[in-house]
Amino acid sequence: MKFGVVVFPGSNCDHDVYDVLKRILKQEVCFLWHKNHSLEGVDAVILPGGFSYGDYLRTGAIARFSPIMQEIIAFAKKGRPVLGICNGFQILLESGLLPGAMLRNRSLRFVCKFVYVRVENASSRFTSKCQPGQVLKIPIAHNEGNYYADPETVKELEANGQVILRYCDAGGRVTDEANPNGSLGNIAGIVNRTGNVFGLMPHPERASEALLGSEDGRYIFESIIENFS
Amino acid sequence: MPKAKVYVYLKNGILDPQGKAVHHILHNMNIHEVQDVRVGKFITLTFENGLTEEEVRRRTEEICRKLLANPVIEDYHFEVEMDQR
Numbered sequence: 366m367k368f369g370v371v372v373f374p375g376s377n378c379d380h381d382v383y384d385v386l387k388r389i390l391k392q393e394v395c396f397l398w399h400k401n402h403s404l405e406g407v408d409a410v411i412l413p414g415g416f417s418y419g420d421y422l423r424t425g426a427i428a429r430f431s432p433i434m435q436e437i438i439a440f441a442k443k444g445r446p447v448l449g450i451c452n453g454f455q456i457l458l459e460s461g462l463l464p465g466a467m468l469r470n471r472s473l474r475f476v477c478k479f480v481y482v483r484v485e486n487a488s489s490r491f492t493s494k495c496q497p498g499q500v501l502k503i504p505i506a507h508n509e510g511n512y513y514a515d516p517e518t519v520k521e522l523e524a525n526g527q528v529i530l531r532y533c534d535a536g537g538r539v540t541d542e543a544n545p546n547g548s549l550g551n552i553a554g555i556v557n558r559t560g561n562v563f564g565l566m567p568h569p570e571r572a573s574e575a576l577l578g579s580e581d582g583r584y585i586f587e588s589i590i591e592n593f594s
Numbered sequence: 595m596p597k598a599k600v601y602v603y604l605k606n607g608i609l610d611p612q613g614k615a616v617h618h619i620l621h622n623m624n625i626h627e628v629q630d631v632r633v634g635k636f637i638t639l640t641f642e643n644g645l646t647e648e649e650v651r652r653r654t655e656e657i658c659r660k661l662l663a664n665p666v667i668e669d670y671h672f673e674v675e676m677d678q679r
Contacts, residue, residue: 422661423664459664465666468667513666
């Protein structure tokens with residue numbers, strides 16, 4: 366399977382994602398520069414974390430208008446897989462490929478630590494390698510991860526099983542204490558209605574080998590490989 | 595040159611942690627009469643000469659809607675100043 370990892374000025378997890386896909390998961394990978402007008406025949410696109418365009422205006426607001434994003438929006442609308450991690454998730458929200466928006470963390474602090482997330486829907490094509498309710502240990506690193514959507518939208522996400530990951534404690538309990546940023550409903554990751562666009566704040570690429578403290582991030586990448594190749 | 599002064603701010607009812615922090619500090623400063631603080635953005639757009647006020651307004655509206663504000667969480671308003679010189 367061929368993955369494309371998008372590189373914006375300010376992306377800083379692009380090489381981590383590339384390394385996990387290539388060295389650990391033995392997939393074909395290429396970088397896609399933000400000025401590109403072609404996706405170079407990739408089977409899946411990954412928008413990595415970082416601070417695209419310095420987070421100017423709002424996180425993801427400028428990246429959304431880059432040439433490569435026009436290709437990615439068309440690609441997503443054809444039902445092809447797009448994964449947005451952290452800043453990538455923020456870009457997907459700004460692009461309208463996923464509903465809602467990110468507010469500043471309620472603590473007003475940049476939060477960088479391992480968290481636990483519970484798999485709310487293990488039948489999605491991004492989590493099929495997980496067990497329902499499985500607790501994954503994956504780190505977060507963000508300042509704007511406080512997920513917000515109007516009540517109508519949240520109701521719809523819940524009803525359609527589009528909430529994929531929720532912040533929880535080590536035992537899988539979804540509590541306010543386990544919510545690192547104030548996200549509505551402890552939402553950590555959502556998928557679009559058609560199930561081919563997934564955005565999450567945790568960084569699976571930073572938790573894909575035992576040396577780094579967790580391998581749980583691999584479930585996400587392996588699910589993509591299983592379902593979209 | 596015509597200018598549009600744009601204000602972008604979080605919608606009413608949406609928690610503004612930044613405003614809350616500023617409000618909190620006001621209390622520490624012994625200023626208690628401020629009831630609420632909301633923090634937003636102020637953006638100036640300078641247009642080329644030769645546009646009518648109507649055109650500047652229409653364009654600014656479009657720029658706000660598409661780029662400067664995120665309609666999910668933010669509202670905006672703006673004032674237009676046409677150069678009299």
